[in-house]
Amino acid sequence: MTSVSTPARQAAADPRRAKAKAGSTGWFFATPFLVFFGLFLVVPLGIGLWMSFTDTSLTGAGGSSFVGLDNYTEAIGDSQVWRTLGNTVWFTVLSSVPLVLVALVMALLVYTGMPGQWLWRLSFFASHLLPVAVVYQVWNMLFQPDRGMLNGLLDLVGIDGIGWxxxxxxAMWSLALVTLWWTVGFNFLLYLAALQAIPDHLYEAAALDGAGALRRLWSVTLPQLRRTTVMIAVLQMMASLKVFDQIYLLTRGGPDGATRPxxxxxxxxxxxxxxxxxASAISYVFFGVVIILSLAQLKIFSRRED
Structure with a gap:
């Protein structure tokens, strides 16, 4: 019977050892992230899920007893849950569509070689860097019914002022406008990066075939941006569904709960x-709605792409 020599065995074992060593090194460097991921995401999710089955109070009075699905049953029958969820979905529709389209137009304008590109890039992205407190101060002054600039402009053309x-x-349209101005810079940056990654030979081939600027936009640029558009649309929908800061500061959910998310x-x-x-039970109901809407959106986009 033929036996395998010791050097041959070592040679066969070396790739396995190298692979195992590389795997252990990878886990070593990933450990800090996994620790923080577990402490600040997985553990709070677990605690919140357990809390949703209890009658826990912030005051701590009366302790915390298990109530089963009572909180979820109450949430499903709570009219305020569905009204505020409807407000959130309506805001998502109003803000997400222009945040995708306007960002695309801005990126195309910069990509086509407008004079002073660095200034346009800075102008389009700068608002995204502002904290929400600054955004609130700026737009709260613009929306003032008596001294605001927007109503002042309307007054110049003989139009009565609006209670923005x-x-x-x-109110909800005004909040969507604020959100568009504040956050469109991030989507603009993603689109600009995607435009710069389109191979030049595609445009050259289209030009040789006699395609004009609009035809190249429709047949080359937009198809190449399809995956980026899907990503931006999904991310934007999830971000809009989680709206809180600007609405809380500008309207506190008013007037009469019309903008309360x-x-x-x-x-x-x-x-x-x-x-x-x-509150934990409502959070998990909302979490389920977000997951369902995100999966539905991905399914719709994937079918269109196919």
């Missing part, structure tokens, strides 16, 4: 009414 934040017909209702339930258990 106090009229139910305009579900996250503000969760905040008020948990930290104003002290019902942490019920």
């Amino acid at each position: 934040l106090t009229d139910e017909s305009y 579900i996250l503000e209702y969760i905040y008020d339930t948990g930290f104003t009414n002290y019902r942490l258990g019920y």
Whole structure:
């Protein structure tokens, strides 16, 4: 019977040892991230899920007892949950569509070689760097009914002033406008990076075939941006569904709850009414809605791409 020599065995074992060593090195460098990921995401998710099945109060009075699905049953039957969820979805529709389209137009304008590109890039992206407190101060002054610049411009052309934040017909549109101005710079940057990654030979081939600028845009640029558009649309929808800061500062959910998002209702339930258990249950109901909408959006986009 033929036996394998010791050097041959070592040669066969070396790739396995190198692979095992590389794997252990990778886990070593990933350990700090995994520790923080577990402490600040997995553990809070687990605690929040358990809390949603209890009647935990922020005051700590009466202890914390297990109530099963009572919180979820109450949340499903709570009219405020569905109203605030409807407000959140409506805001998502109003803000997400222009945040994708306007970002695309801005990126195309810069990519086509406008004079002073560095200035345009800075101008388009600078607002995204502002903290929400600054955004609130700027737009709160613009929306002032008596001294605001927007109503001042309307007055110059003979149009009565608008209650931008106090009229139910305009409040949500005004908040969508604020969000567009504040956050469009990030989507603009993603589109600009995607445009710069399109191979030049595609445009050269289209030009040789006699395609004009609009035809190259429709047949080359937009198809090449399809995956980027899907990514931006999904990320933007998830971000808009989680809206809280600008609405809370500008309208506090008013007028008459017309702009109150579900996250503000969760905040008020948990930290104003002290019902942490019920607030946790609403959070998980909302989490389920976000997951369903995200999967549906990905499914729709994937079908269109196919």
